Amino acid sequence: MTDKQALTTGEAAKYCGVNFRTVIRWIERGHLDAYKLPGRGDNRIPVETFVDFLRKNDMPVPDELLADNRRLLLFSAQNMQTRELAADLRRNNWDVVLVVDPVQLGYLMGKDKLSALIMMDEEYLDVAGRIMREVIKDRNISPKMALLHANAEPMCDGWDTFKWPEQRHALLDYLAKEGTDNH
Secondary structure, three states, X not given: OOOOOEEOHHHHHHXXXXXXXXXXHHHHXXXXXXXXXXXXXXXXXXXXXXXXXXXXXXXXXXXHHOXXXXXXXXXXXXXXXXXXXXXXXXXXXXXXXXXXXXXXXXXXXXXXXOOEEEEOOHHHHHHHHHHHHHHHHHHOOOOEEEEEEOOOOOOOXXXXXXXXXXXXXHHHHHHHOOOOOOO
């Protein structure tokens, strides 16, 4: 996470891809919390507030603004259930990257510092598991690995399984716990 405590309206605008005047309107309309500096009255947006704003609006959170332990990859087809899960995870302060392509999944698993991987597609489970084991070995980290499914719980080597959506709360509790159970 950045050492910076607050952002200017221009910096916030750059992250969102909008004009700084749009950010000022968001502040004036109460969509984004900020404070004014004494003297000139320039706005400053606390980084945590800005990250919350991005998550609430399903906007990507830039890597440099993220806490190191909240990155999560969600591998699934794009559908309403997946979008609802991603939004739910973001509301619970996770930086969710939705991945639909197995090649992109492998690339991001190797590139990003992950805290968790959630799979909703069992087709690539073995490949993702092998890649994750290599990442764990190379980086000496232990991300959580969860498989969500609709039927009876399958036994999957190295994966924690959750019946979805019935075990939504159990998944959120699992992700919130420090450490991992299986790795």
